[in-house]
Amino acid sequence: MLSLSVVYVCMYIVVQSVLVSGVVRSRGILITAYSTALIHQDLLLNRDWHYVILDEGHKIRNPDAQITLVCKQV
Secondary structure, three states: OOOHHHHHHHHHHHHHHHHHHHHHHOOOOOOOOHHHHHHOHHHHHOOOOOOOOOOOHHHHOOOOOHHHHHHHHO
16 A cells, blocks of 8 residues: 555656646746756756756856756756
8 A cells, every 4th residue: 555655756746747748838937946957857858948047057067066967958
């Protein structure tokens, strides 16, 4: 039997995927934080984004940092 916390995690992942898909389909704008982009990089990297606008460039200054690598792949 699945625990309630596992069910919540699964629901959260599905909701995030539906949200990102909806933004892409409607050609909307997705605003997210660097930490969220890092956590959900699998959702973001599977899409074709026309523009990516990054604020607070100091957060991606280190070329070897994981968040920098993710941002460059988007």
